[in-house]
Amino acid sequence: MKETKGVGIEMADKKFSFKKLMEYYDEVLSLPHRTEVARELRDEEDLFMLLIYSDMLGIPNPAFYYTLELYPHIIEKFHDWHLRMGMEKSPLEGIRCC
């Protein structure tokens, strides 16, 4: 999973200014929306992961040959995904991320 710094944590170190005040105001109001957009994006990502690994799960995937090339790039994301799906260890024989 992407490392998240947290919201506004670094803001405290900056000097007071009008710009900072507006940044603060924007952060306050956009907090729930940021959460919701992140949730939507995560759901999209989960669907994408399912499509990528569909062949290994027994669902025929005509693009399997091409998605194979993606594995080294998304192995970390795959690890987060299976944890989030409630599987402590990788469910796929060929991929041992943990």
Add this chain to the structure above:
Amino acid sequence: MSGIWLALVGGIVFFFGYRFYSKFIADRIYRLDPEFVTPAHQYKDGVDFVPTNKWVLWGHHFTSVAGAAPIVGPAIAVYWGWLPALLWVLLGTVFAAGVHDSGTLLMSVRNKGQSVGTLANKLIGQRAKILFLFIILLLVLMVNAVFAWVIANLFISNPSSVVAVFIQIPLAIWIGYSVYKRKGSMLVPSLIALAVMYFTAILASYFPVLQIDLVQMFGGEGATTFIGMNATATAFFAWIIILMVYVYIASTLPVWKLLQPRDYINSHQLIVGLALLYIGLLVTNPEVTAPVTNSGADDKSWFPLLFITIACGAISGFHGLVSSGTTSKQLNNEKDVRFVGYLGAIGEGALALVAIIAVVTFFPTTGEFTSTYSGFTAANGAGLGVFVQGAGQLINGLGIPVEVATTIVAVIVVSFAATTLDSSVRLMRYIIAELGTEYKIKPITKMHVATTIAVVSSAALTLIPEGPNGFGSGGYLLWPLFGTSNQLLAGISLLLLAIWLKRRGSNYWPALIPMVFLLVMTLYAMIIQVFTEWAPWAGETSDWLLFTFGAIVFIFAIWIVLTAFSIFNKEGDNPEVDNK
């Protein structure tokens, strides 16, 4: 006496409450530990669990809990005079709401960010959780009915606000789309949306063609319409149907499409409204004309009804749901509990305070106040309208023409009420689905079935009580019942907090005393209302609908309180998760 004095006294009480009492609670009772690993850090996932700067989190928490309710309650409660309402808002905020909001936040933080309902299950048992769900279900049902009533009435009395409120919907969808699909910032588009809304409100104040006045469209007051009702009743009926169709759509859409961008615009409105009212107060320096205590208020006793008439603004169970639902998952450091939870309650108290001031300074003479607030039922009907005009008068002091100021205040109040309506219909849908899962009734776990049940039952509740004006004139009768359920929820949350503190070995009295006070006042008020006023044997004032609802809430309340008290007296394991 000047209204500024009331604001000054309020400000001083809130300042000392935060500076000393909240510090005592944080250090000696809650024993906040800066080393504790909060759920935001332990389960950090970038979505729900995100460590958040305390200022940002306070702002978010405050805008989530503040809405129309802290305006409606005080606007009615000044019927007994300004002093009782002021005292309850100040003392209730400092000694009850602050402890409650920060306590539920801390309990949730110490238990993986779980909600109050789940904690009830853990501390009192499975049956308590289901009772809790039923009380929340009734609460949101009443919120839907009351706020639909509020909006329909404000649309009828302020037709110039309609277009500005409705134009918010396409603007919100545009913002949601632009932020989600194009990853843009929300600030500039939402400020543009706000400017468009207020510009529309100003235009509508001057050009009657932009005012959607259904009463006039149906032939004016006194006319009988095609369905045999008078024009006001038909207009009310039409607005309720339109609102219910709207909330059905709004509560089934993904939140980012409409609900959240609307909340975003409304958060600006909260800031704008509070700033305009407090600056307007300083500039106009209005005289308080309402009596200190209203000696003519003898049809309903302030004791105990005051304590349920002002719920939000003094103490509210809804805040516990927000504290333990989302805020606890984002808390960066346990030390921030005091700032976010306690100061969030004070923010809401400040809104209730300005609502009181707007109403008590509105009338030119005390006589006019007492003739408008001639009885409790009259106060219920007039309260919100008086607030809108009183607030308009304060803003008028800033050089904004009074018609424009009144329209803008009406737009702000309707927007708050509509947001509450959207969220509570959505919440009701979730609860119905959860009860369906609990009792294995599969059909009602489906989104559209659950939403239909929520919307139809809310509309029915708004429309059933008939009075002199036909549909919906009994809508405000539900307000005390809303206050009752809200206070019960707060009382139960305080009880959970007391049990939790006792098991931790802390001093539990600061939670137990407001809890006993709230539960005694609420149950006392319920007995008076349900069994002497609304009961079938009460004669003229009997009302089977309110009696049924009130009796159900009363039985649940007694049941849950007895269960909880027996648990309170038992020794139990400390249910705290140790993350150190």
